[in-house]
Amino acid sequence: MLAEIRVEDAVHELRPDFAVLAMTAEGLRNGPSDEVSQGWLDKAGRHAADPAADPHVLAWREAYRAFGAKPQRTRPSVDALLRRADQLPVINRVVDAYNAVSVEYALPIGGEDLDAYRGTARLVRARGDEPFETMAGGEPASEHPDAGEVVWRDDDGVTCRRWNWRQCVRTRITESTVNALFLLERLEPYPLERLHTAADALATRLREITPQVRVRTRLIGPARS
Numbered sequence: 001m002l003a004e005i006r007v008e009d010a011v012h013e014l015r016p017d018f019a020v021l022a023m024t025a026e027g028l029r030n031g032p033s034d035e036v037s038q039g040w041l042d043k044a045g046r047h048a049a050d051p052a053a054d055p056h057v058l059a060w061r062e063a064y065r066a067f068g069a070k071p072q073r074t075r076p077s078v079d080a081l082l083r084r085a086d087q088l089p090v091i092n093r094v095v096d097a098y099n100a101v102s103v104e105y106a107l108p109i110g111g112e113d114l115d116a117y118r119g120t121a122r123l124v125r126a127r128g129d130e131p132f133e134t135m136a137g138g139e140p141a142s143e144h145p146d147a148g149e150v151v152w153r154d155d156d157g158v159t160c161r162r163w164n165w166r167q168c169v170r171t172r173i174t175e176s177t178v179n180a181l182f183l184l185e186r187l188e189p190y191p192l193e194r195l196h197t198a199a200d201a202l203a204t205r206l207r208e209i210t211p212q213v214r215v216r217t218r219l220i221g222p223a224r225s
Helices: 009-014 035-046 055-066 077-083 093-105 192-209
Strands: 005-007 019-026 109-113 121-125 132-136 139-143 150-154 157-161 180-186 214-220
Touching (some): 005 019, 009 121, 019 192, 035 093, 077 093, 077 109, 093 192, 192 214
Parallel strands (some): 005 121
Antiparallel strands (some): 019 180, 019 214, 109 180, 121 150, 132 139, 150 157
């Protein structure tokens, strides 16, 4: 299955150059981080771009400012990862795989447990009353996005705040995840060809984890290229 994905017109009005390559991976056999997944992270970290100079990171900072976020305080996901390139976190094999590709290609990539999704995955400008499940002080907590904030959401609430800043607890990928959704997000001047190359690299890593995994992709956008 390839999950239904929608990008609201209001988001395209904000950034007509936005595109997302959606990938589903079915039949994963995830597990704890190991020497292989640690090797992916180490290799990516050694060749990481400088987030202060990379054009794609700078484009994401501009996009954050456009909906009222402060990228120095709540950084785009790829910006935050690149700043930790010398000591990237190990989470589990699948998360390590997409974090390594994110760093290697200077590209925001979100990973979601598809079985935890409810309805269509959609990128919208928030009303401000949508629930966002997170952790605060080690305890489950519920927050709300700011009105106008760009968020990913499903029928049950926000799955990722501030475009790709922070993921909710409910849909995060764990060692028991079997079916996953990955969202590879691009702004100009990032080439669409490189976006597809990054997706191929992620698919290759997922097949190393699970040779029988079924991978499908679809490009949504941009409103202009």
